[in-house]
Amino acid sequence: MTRPSRRSFLAATGAAILAGPAFAQQAADPRLSERAIGRAGAPVRVLEYFSLTCGHCAAFHRDTLPQVKQKLVEPGTVRLVYRDFPLDRLALAAAAVARSMPAERYEPFIGALLLSQDRWAFTRSADPMEELAKMAALAGMPRPRFDAAVRDEALARAILEGRQAAEREYGVSATPSFVFGPDGKSKTQSGAVGFERFQQLVDEAGKA
Template sequence: MSPTRRAILAAPALLLPGLALAQAPDPRLAERGVGPADAPVRVQEFFSLTCSHCAAFHREVFPKVKAELVDKGAIRLIWRDFPLDRLALTAAQVARSLPEGQYEAFIGTLLNNQDRWAFSRDPMAGLAQMAGLAGMPRPKFDEVVADDSLARAILEQRSVAEREYEIRATPTFSFRAGDRAPRNQSGSIPFERFQALVEEAKKA
């Protein structure tokens, strides 16, 4: 999804004053991914939980990526938050505040059921319901939503992605083998293209 699709966080510091004064990285911002750490190719997926193209990829392509590439040790897939709006930022805060072992299942639920919460009449109520089903009590949900330090940390990571990887849209996948230069591909690409990019990364 192009950042023009929703109310974009083009100037995060205006949304959350004090961004430049963010503290040391929050431990909840530790890497979230699947696949062996020593896989020959690392693929970073820059995604937004309110992006319809990200949802399409997760529904239609990710299951095969996981079965054919992740589970067979060909790649490690790393999820990188790139929220396109305040709702996506809040959803990322909630996802990262759950136990690490629940992260994959929770973002999968949000992406697979995006219409039920992100585009409902009351998205925050929908998100709170999803969090509750994942075991997060409403008081904890409210605490996470109000956690500006976590929000700033996520936005800082988004800024790093813009600077270092030139990310401009979601989803964007960055393929890298060893110390070779990464190669980016945007859009909800089909499995065949994803697999071809993995092979190209090995040869680059």
């Protein structure tokens, strides 16, 4: 479980990004529409707050998510909704790039980023942003679109405001964090939980 330094990161992003139109005013941007797997009418909704530079998030996607997909998402029990909670500038840029992908490429792209962090996020022999650009190119994003996505302050601001809303509404303070069940009856669980614990929390949410 990775705990962010909220003050340091949000201070580093600067008032220039956080100032401006409210998150609600960005709602018409299709890049901010819900990204999820599982049917819309599934009995249990699970929100996953993650950072693309978080090793614990990568561990969940590697070790637990395949079972979640097979045993809970595909049978129609769970709808897993992806929510950005970037821990640093690189994660913020990666989130902006991922949201600038066509919606159908979003989930495969973030999966590729999480499972290959050593190639782009933690590389010591190359510029991480250049390596991220290469990953985006492999997913079909031309370099001009990549550059536009990482420079888009309105998109960055909306992502950061979504992170702040998660802190305020669900008490999210670490990644990954999962919110099980509907608003008002939800339970937040942090850490790269194993499948048995995930299943237990889904069962509890289904009875709430």
